[in-house]
Amino acid sequence: MRFSVAMPEDLLIRFDSLVARRGLAKNRSEVVRDLVRDALVEEDCAIPGTEVLGTLTITFNHHSSDLQEKLHAIQHDYFEYIISSMHVHLDAHNCLEVIVLRGETGLVQDIANLILGTKGVKNGKLVVTTTGGHI
Numbered sequence: 001m002r003f004s005v006a007m008p009e010d011l012l013i014r015f016d017s018l019v020a021r022r023g024l025a026k027n028r029s030e031v032v033r034d035l036v037r038d039a040l041v042e043e044d045c046a047i048p049g050t051e052v053l054g055t056l057t058i059t060f061n062h063h064s065s066d067l068q069e070k071l072h073a074i075q076h077d078y079f080e081y082i083i084s085s086m087h088v089h090l091d092a093h094n095c096l097e098v099i100v101l102r103g104e105t106g107l108v109q110d111i112a113n114l115i116l117g118t119k120g121v122k123n124g125k126l127v128v129t130t131t132g133g134h135i
C-alpha cells in the first residue's frame with residue numbers, strides 16, 4: 001500500500017540524515033517500515049503475558065567478592081528461562097556476559113533486573129524482541 005505523509009521540514013531533513021546513515025540499501029520507505037516494525041515489537045513486548053526473547057549484556061569485574069557465584073546461582077534458579085549465555089574475558093579484570101532469556105515479558109524483565117541489581121555488576125542493558133508475526 002502507498003500513502004503520503006506530511007511532516008515539518010526540519011523533521012524531514014533530520015529523517016533524511018537518518019536514512020543516509022542507514023546506508024545505500026535504505027530509502028525513506030524502507031526506513032519508515034523499519035521504524036514501524038520496531039514500534040510494533042516494542043508495543044507487543046509491553047503487553048503482559050507476551051512471550052519475548054531478551055538479550056541481557058552485562059560487564060563486571062570478576063574479582064568482585066562472590067559476584068560470579070551469585071550470577072551463576074541466579075542463572076540456575078531460572079534455568080528454564082535462560083536459553084544461552086556467553087562469557088568473554090575482556091582483560092585481566094573485566095568480563096562481559098551476554099545472557100539470552102525467553103519467557104513472559106514481565107518475568108524476563110524481573111530476571112534481568114535481578115542480575116542487573118547484583119552488587120558488582122558495573123553496566124548492563126536488556127533488549128527485548130518477539131518473533132511476532134510482523135511482516
Ligand code: NI
Pocket residue numbers: 062087088089090094095096
Ligand atoms: Ni571472565
